[in-house]
Amino acid sequence: MRDVIVIGAGAGGPVVAKELAAKGLDVLVLEAGPRRADPRSEWTSYENDANNPLTGFLRFGPADRSKPAWFRETPQNSFLWQVSGVGGTTQHYFGNSPRAYPGVFEGYEGRDKSRYDVDHLFPFSYEEMLPYFQRVEDTTPISTAAMGPNEALFLKGCETTGLPVQTQRTTTGPAYRPQENAILQPGGHAGRTRDENLLVYPEATGCTMCGHCFQGCMRPARAPRNKFAKRSTDNSYMPMALTADVWAEGGKPVDLITDAFVMQIHTEEVGGETTATGVTWRDGASGDIHREDAKVVVMSAGCTENPRLWFNSGLPNPNDWVGRGYTDHYFDWVVGVFDEDTGASRGVGSGARLDFPPHGAIMQVGIPPAIASFAATFSDSGIRGHYGNGRGGTGPWDGDAGRFVGPELKELMGNGIDRLMFILVMTDDDVEAQNRATLSALPGDEHGAVSKVEFHHRNRSGRTRNNREALVRKAVEVQRGAGARKVFRLDWPPLILHVQSSMRMGRSAENSVLDPTGEARWVKRLFIADNSAMSNCAGGPNPTLTSQALSTRTAEKLYTKYFDGDPFVGHDDLVVSTDDRISKRLQELDL
Amino acid sequence: MEDPMIARRSFLARIGLLGLASSGLASGILSAGPATAAPLDLGVLRQLLQTLSLDTYKGLAAFVVPGDDAYSHAQGTADGTPGAIAAKAPQFLMDSLDDFVGLPDTTVRYATQALATGLAGSNVDVPGLSLLPGQVLALDNALTKLLATDETIPLSLPVAGLLNLVATQVNPASVNGLFVSPFARLSFADKAKAFEMIETTESGLVAKLDVNLPEPLAETVSGVLKFVAGAVIEFTAWGTYSEYAAFDPKSKTLDGRPVGWKLAHYDHRAEGYDSFRGYYQGRKKVSHA
Ligand SMILES: Cc1cc2nc3c(=O)[nH]c(=O)nc-3n(C[C@H](O)[C@H](O)[C@H](O)COP(=O)(O)OP(=O)(O)OC[C@H]3O[C@@H](n4cnc5c(N)ncnc54)[C@H](O)[C@@H]3O)c2cc1C
Ligand code: SF4
Numbered sequence: 001m002r003d004v005i006v007i008g009a010g011a012g013g014p015v016v017a018k019e020l021a022a023k024g025l026d027v028l029v030l031e032a033g034p035r036r037a038d039p040r041s042e043w044t045s046y047e048n049d050a051n052n053p054l055t056g057f058l059r060f061g062p063a064d065r066s067k068p069a070w071f072r073e074t075p076q077n078s079f080l081w082q083v084s085g086v087g088g089t090t091q092h093y094f095g096n097s098p099r100a101y102p103g104v105f106e107g108y109e110g111r112d113k114s115r116y117d118v119d120h121l122f123p124f125s126y127e128e129m130l131p132y133f134q135r136v137e138d139t140t141p142i143s144t145a146a147m148g149p150n151e152a153l154f155l156k157g158c159e160t161t162g163l164p165v166q167t168q169r170t171t172t173g174p175a176y177r178p179q180e181n182a183i184l185q186p187g188g189h190a191g192r193t194r195d196e197n198l199l200v201y202p203e204a205t206g207c208t209m210c211g212h213c214f215q216g217c218m219r220p221a222r223a224p225r226n227k228f229a230k231r232s233t234d235n236s237y238m239p240m241a242l243t244a245d246v247w248a249e250g251g252k253p254v255d256l257i258t259d260a261f262v263m264q265i266h267t268e269e270v271g272g273e274t275t276a277t278g279v280t281w282r283d284g285a286s287g288d289i290h291r292e293d294a295k296v297v298v299m300s301a302g303c304t305e306n307p308r309l310w311f312n313s314g315l316p317n318p319n320d321w322v323g324r325g326y327t328d329h330y331f332d333w334v335v336g337v338f339d340e341d342t343g344a345s346r347g348v349g350s351g352a353r354l355d356f357p358p359h360g361a362i363m364q365v366g367i368p369p370a371i372a373s374f375a376a377t378f379s380d381s382g383i384r385g386h387y388g389n390g391r392g393g394t395g396p397w398d399g400d401a402g403r404f405v406g407p408e409l410k411e412l413m414g415n416g417i418d419r420l421m422f423i424l425v426m427t428d429d430d431v432e433a434q435n436r437a438t439l440s441a442l443p444g445d446e447h448g449a450v451s452k453v454e455f456h457h458r459n460r461s462g463r464t465r466n467n468r469e470a471l472v473r474k475a476v477e478v479q480r481g482a483g484a485r486k487v488f489r490l491d492w493p494p495l496i497l498h499v500q501s502s503m504r505m506g507r508s509a510e511n512s513v514l515d516p517t518g519e520a521r522w523v524k525r526l527f528i529a530d531n532s533a534m535s536n537c538a539g540g541p542n543p544t545l546t547s548q549a550l551s552t553r554t555a556e557k558l559y560t561k562y563f564d565g566d567p568f569v570g571h572d573d574l575v576v577s578t579d580d581r582i583s584k585r586l587q588e589l590d591l
Numbered sequence: 592m593e594d595p596m597i598a599r600r601s602f603l604a605r606i607g608l609l610g611l612a613s614s615g616l617a618s619g620i621l622s623a624g625p626a627t628a629a630p631l632d633l634g635v636l637r638q639l640l641q642t643l644s645l646d647t648y649k650g651l652a653a654f655v656v657p658g659d660d661a662y663s664h665a666q667g668t669a670d671g672t673p674g675a676i677a678a679k680a681p682q683f684l685m686d687s688l689d690d691f692v693g694l695p696d697t698t699v700r701y702a703t704q705a706l707a708t709g710l711a712g713s714n715v716d717v718p719g720l721s722l723l724p725g726q727v728l729a730l731d732n733a734l735t736k737l738l739a740t741d742e743t744i745p746l747s748l749p750v751a752g753l754l755n756l757v758a759t760q761v762n763p764a765s766v767n768g769l770f771v772s773p774f775a776r777l778s779f780a781d782k783a784k785a786f787e788m789i790e791t792t793e794s795g796l797v798a799k800l801d802v803n804l805p806e807p808l809a810e811t812v813s814g815v816l817k818f819v820a821g822a823v824i825e826f827t828a829w830g831t832y833s834e835y836a837a838f839d840p841k842s843k844t845l846d847g848r849p850v851g852w853k854l855a856h857y858d859h860r861a862e863g864y865d866s867f868r869g870y871y872q873g874r875k876k877v878s879h880a
Contacts, residue, residue: 044843045861046834047829047833048830049834049840052829054692055687055691068690068691068692069691071692073811073815074818075811075815075818076817076818078818079822134879137879143875144874144875144876144877146869146870147869147870148864148868149866149868151868151871152868152871155871165872166877167874167877168877168879168880169877169879178871178874180877190863191863191865192865192867193863193865194862194863194864196860196861196862196863208862208863209864209865209866210860210862212861220863345858345859346864346866347866352871368857369832369833369852370830370832370851371829372832373828373829373855374825374826374828377655382786382787382790382791383783383786386783386784386787389791390791403824405654405655405783405824407657407670407779409655409656409828410656410657410670413854414854416855417855417856417857418856418858419856440811442694442698442815443697443698445695
């Protein structure tokens with residue numbers, strides 16, 4: 001019998017695992033995908049090899065790349081982007097780590113109070129969240145992003161908006177700034193040379209501005225795993241969890257089993273209450289089925305797989321909110337064409353942003369050409385110049401919104417990837433019951449019925465739609481301010497990768513799955529700690545920091561409730577994930 | 592009432608199979624002679640379908656990123672530089688769809704059968720069919736048998752089938768001509784119209800597929816096909832502008848500069864760039880409040 005079993009090693013799971021390992025609990029982490037112990041031998045920096053959602057080494061699928069990806073049904077024009085393996089989708093992520101807006105928490109009294117998703121607030125105050133934000137920020141660690149040409153250009157555009165510069169971590173109103181990033185900033189030769197012989201640790205430290213954040217960070221070359229520039233959890237929290245005995249007094253390293261797909265959560269009736277007792281998983285290589293029991297089970301399988309696991313386990317759903325209220329920031333994409341170097345293919349995924357509460361946020365994005373072309377052909381507004389699919393609207397951007405196809409696409413890309421600037425629109429979208437993860441009617445796979453993710457994007461709330469339009473206009477303004485010769489709007493259908501709130505924590509038992517401590521309302525000793533536990537979409541800011549802060553809080557809550565522990569956040573010595581003791585221990589363990 | 596034989600013939604013509612089977616490319620596979628319906632070898636049929644799919648995806652590749660190839664010429668948008676076909680996007684699409692979309696086999700079968708029956712009746716006048724009834728019957732029987740018995744139906748097949756069916760709706764004359772796939776024979780503007788028909792909910796075309804399916808799969812199959820039909824555009828672009836065509840998966844190295852990188856002027860370096868431009872307003876740290 002374990003103390004705690006954590007299901008999934010993405011953004012949330014490793015945070016819980018690390019915190020509880022530090023307290024000496026016996027923690028088992030089960031991850032459906034692989035752990036890449038030596039990325040240099042398995043990865044490349046090529047887009048299709050890395051990111052093809054069907055075949056890439058970063059995909060939602062089994063460790064064995066000759067097998068197909070795991071299928072999910074998306075019954076609409078949309079794209080769901082999730083990654084399996086230790087690090088989960090943070091292997092893809094860009095490390096942007098803004099805090100959720102204060103307006104999405106209970107007790108907020110700002111003048112714009114009524115303009116947030118007031119029916120679905122976090123069931124505690126921003127002030128209560130603050131120490132958890134800070135703990136994640138200091139552990140990861142998070143710092144102010146360096147600029148490359150792309151950031152410099154975007155910030156120049158922001159300067160023309162008349163908005164102020166934000167110089168603190170809490171967002172109190174519309175403002176622009178460099179990102180606070182989960183990236184070690186460039187040191188030594190990093191960022192100063194293209195010579196790969198010089199871009200080697202320790203002569204180069206931190207971000208080498210290689211432009212491959214999406215393809216997974218394994219830089220600088222020869223750096224210890226916990227000193228790779230990008231702080232995806234395979235580089236930050238998971239190494240800590242695996243070495244907890246060397247950096248925490250009384251710490252106990254977690255057991256990690258990969259290629260282990262959890263298929264069922266077991267429950268028993270204890271004292272008249274349904275209570276989680278353990279899990280069953282399937283080993284991907286052998287197909288063997290294993291079962292293990294625990295005092296507490298933590299689901300961290302993400303917004304799409306948690307509901308599936310819940311339903312496949314036959315767990316209760318009395319208010320019908322399991323899987324509902326899924327938010328995705330209703331992204332949009334605004335492309336600017338420039339006559340000068342934008343550096344879009346070099347540097348971090350994003351180093352600068354403009355927060356625009358209560359509408360959401362926009363940020364500049366740097367990416368290589370395959371994903372740029374994908375982004376330019378993805379639209380809910382048909383094909384530019386041919387049909388609008390019932391939308392295709394005009395506005396301050398040039399021409400119709402819509403996808404680029406044919407000679408237009410070739411011309412756009414032919415400007416050169418480094419003559420384009422991309423702005424991502426991240427909408428503060430409402431929690432709506434209609435947007436959800438449920439089970440597909442299609443035949444299941446080896447792990448049972450598969451997920452179906454439904455977004456009714458043409459039927460979103462008025463507030464969501466208006467927010468998005470306000471942000472798109474702001475993005476166009478920034479592009480023009482930066483000097484764009486042409487500005488295009490794509491009108492994306494759902495690109496589901498900022499995922500939130502499908503198993504939401506809430507004040508009201510009417511519209512939430514988790515109580516305000518993160519425990520399932522109808523299953524005791526079952527907690528959820530990842531993006532799905534979020535009460536709402538955070539207001540538009542990239543969700544991971546908020547999800548990890550919430551996971552830290554949940555770890556503390558379950559520790560005090562079921563293991564008689566004391567609250568620890570703010571009371572213990574903080575250890576940074578780059579600590580030398582962790583590097584040394586990883587090496588000894590050959591991890 | 593429509594004569595069922597004519598409906599089947601029209602269907603086979605519209606997906607491009609009839610034209611292919613009666614063309615020089617497949618000479619001799621259909622036994623001559625008016626009324627005989629000698630069974631057709633399924634292996635041969637599989638190969639024909641593969642040829643047909645590949646040709647359809649060539650037509651699609653040229654649509655998404657035209658180049659200096661025959662397909663781009665045929666749609667009227669050729670230019671002097673390579674495009675998606677040179678970047679091997681058609682093969683990329685076929686491989687991805689057939690080997691890596693973890694869609695359950697039964698679903699692909701349902702989708703294909705739905706396509707073969709659900710849309711067959713939509714009356715489109717197809718000109719100039721030369722095959723005789725016996726041969727049509729042989730072909731049709733073979734296809735029906737294949738769809739019922741083959742263990743796996745490649746997903747590329749129903750997707751290509753959908754593109755071709757819709758192509759002949761947009762322009763019935765596309766049942767005949769250059770290439771094998773009716774979709775590949777369309778002009779650029781007509782290809783865009785074909786996607787409009789697939790994508791636009793009002794046309795209800797894809798929904799017709801659901802008619803003969805058991806609940807609760809009905810909406811599911813059309814939903815999946817609709818999703819895939821849209822995704823093939825994005826995937827074609829992706830394949831074209833990635834390293835795919837120049838990448839050797841065994842050695843994980845490139846055997847030259849990928850076409851898409853040239854087109855996008857992408858200077859790829861694995862380890863890093865000299866892109867550091869300092870910190871905005873010289874600020875390396877903000878207040879943690
Ligand atoms: C391209 C891209 C860029 C992004 N950039 C940013 C950014 O800059 N900032 C930001 O805040 N966010 C970013 N995100 C979003 C970020 O990746 C997510 O917020 C985060 O990873 C979600 O964490 P999670 O723990 O909820 O889920 P995941 O990270 O998806 O982790 C879930 C894990 O559980 C595993 N799992 C699933 N089911 C099972 C099961 N049944 N049994 C065992 N294991 C299972 C999965 O394999 C996976 O490893 C980005 C995402 C993408 C795709
Ligand atoms: S740009 Fe920096 S953080 Fe991103 S992958 Fe390269 S080195 Fe890592």
